[in-house]
Amino acid sequence: MNKKTNSHFEFLLKNKQILNSKRSQHEIVGFVIIVIIMVIIGLFLLVFYIKQPSIEYENQNIANFLKSSMLLTTDCVISQPNYENIEDLIKDCYENKKCLDDKMACEVLEDNLSELISESWQVGPDKPENSYSLVIYYKESNIGMPGFEPAEPSEYNENTESGYHEEILTLNEGECIGSKTGAEHIIHKSPGKIIVNMEICYTS
Amino acid sequence: MQIMVMNKKSQLKIQEMAFMLVAVVILFVLAGLFFIGISYRDLYKSANIQERERAVSLIAKLADTPEFSNGDGAIDTDKLLFLQERANYEGFWPVASLEIRKIYPEESGRKCTSRNYPDCDYFKIYDSGVSRDKVSTFVALCRKEEKDGYWYDKCELGKIIAGVEQKTENE
Numbered sequence: 001m002n003k004k005t006n007s008h009f010e011f012l013l014k015n016k017q018i019l020n021s022k023r024s025q026h027e028i029v030g031f032v033i034i035v036i037i038m039v040i041i042g043l044f045l046l047v048f049y050i051k052q053p054s055i056e057y058e059n060q061n062i063a064n065f066l067k068s069s070m071l072l073t074t075d076c077v078i079s080q081p082n083y084e085n086i087e088d089l090i091k092d093c094y095e096n097k098k099c100l101d102d103k104m105a106c107e108v109l110e111d112n113l114s115e116l117i118s119e120s121w122q123v124g125p126d127k128p129e130n131s132y133s134l135v136i137y138y139k140e141s142n143i144g145m146p147g148f149e150p151a152e153p154s155e156y157n158e159n160t161e162s163g164y165h166e167e168i169l170t171l172n173e174g175e176c177i178g179s180k181t182g183a184e185h186i187i188h189k190s191p192g193k194i195i196v197n198m199e200i201c202y203t204s
Numbered sequence: 205m206q207i208m209v210m211n212k213k214s215q216l217k218i219q220e221m222a223f224m225l226v227a228v229v230i231l232f233v234l235a236g237l238f239f240i241g242i243s244y245r246d247l248y249k250s251a252n253i254q255e256r257e258r259a260v261s262l263i264a265k266l267a268d269t270p271e272f273s274n275g276d277g278a279i280d281t282d283k284l285l286f287l288q289e290r291a292n293y294e295g296f297w298p299v300a301s302l303e304i305r306k307i308y309p310e311e312s313g314r315k316c317t318s319r320n321y322p323d324c325d326y327f328k329i330y331d332s333g334v335s336r337d338k339v340s341t342f343v344a345l346c347r348k349e350e351k352d353g354y355w356y357d358k359c360e361l362g363k364i365i366a367g368v369e370q371k372t373e374n375e
Contacts, residue, residue: 034228059257060257060260060261060264060341061260061341061342064260064264064341064342064343065342067277067342067344068278068342068343068344068361068362069342069344069361070344071276071277071278071344071346071359072308072344072359072360072361073356073357073358073359073360080354081351081352081354081356082356083356083358085359115308115309116308116361119307119308119309119361120307120308120342120361
């Protein structure tokens with residue numbers, strides 16, 4: 001009789017242990033689910049934050065700088081008596097033209113632009129603006145149109161899904177730390193357009 | 205006896221649950237406060253940027269007025285020479301002071317007069333003398349020049365600098 005009671009008691013104890021361990025497992029699973037949900041929410045917010053565009057707005061000052069510098073008169077004359085301005089020189093550089101003094105248009109453009117930027121913006125590691133980049137490129141988005149024959153892809157140009165790109169000039173200085181701001185200036189050059197893009201990083 | 209033990213266990217469970225809920229709510233409140241803090245900081249930053257952009261747009265528009273413009277989106281410096289320090293224009297523009305300065309090519313720091321023009325750097329259009337913040341933006345400065353019998357537009361890069369009256373808390 002005593003033996004029977006003992007075995008009955010052992011059975012109950014074992015069953016209770018199983019029940020307890022199942023309950024613990026449920027709690028652990030619940031806790032893990034909460035943690036997973038919170039991690040997913042955190043990751044979603046992080047991705048949303050990181051995916052924000054690097055340039056949040058167009059900077060009016062840079063836009064005015066680009067617009068004004070396009071009118072700047074240079075020493076390059078392609079056809080007498082006209083002195084080329086920066087905008088003309090960009091087009092001349094794209095077409096690989098030469099000035100009358102035998103200098104390449106691209107060379108004059110690069111000299112003028114780098115001097116212009118260094119006089120206009122104080123860029124340096126201990127200055128408010130710590131870096132800049134100026135990219136001038138030709139863009140054509142009518143691939144597939146009848147009669148359109150893009151140039152052979154090379155180190156400087158590429159055919160992408162969005163169209164044909166060809167880099168004309170790139171200037172940059174410094175390493176970007178802090179906020180980035182910029183602006184674009186568009187020059188129409190049939191059948192595409194030349195885009196002058198300038199970005200400046202400043203320590204906020 | 206068993207019912208009492210069960211009751212106590214349930215109470216403990218409810219307590220556990222309540223603590224957990226309180227902890228989760230506190231966590232979300234802290235995360236929310238953190239997010240709101242960042243958003244507000246960005247809000248102030250973007251408000252300041254917007255204000256500055258507005259001021260820059262305003263002075264860029266000044267350069268397009270017939271008193272300054274050469275008709276091609278640049279400032280005609282020949283006009284500036286005759287606009288300098290004219291009492292009639294006081295209060296005509298919505299700024300406290302107005303100055304136009306050449307920055308490229310090379311600058312010598314000389315104020316432009318009819319005697320040294322165009323070998324000079326800046327034009328002081330007017331100055332009301334009121335305390336002010338300075339706002340500036342880039343403009344193209346053009347003038348007519350003649351070479352070998354041909355007239356052409358010679359353009360340089362400059363800055364239009366305007367003084368904006370400071371607002372104090374009492375105003």
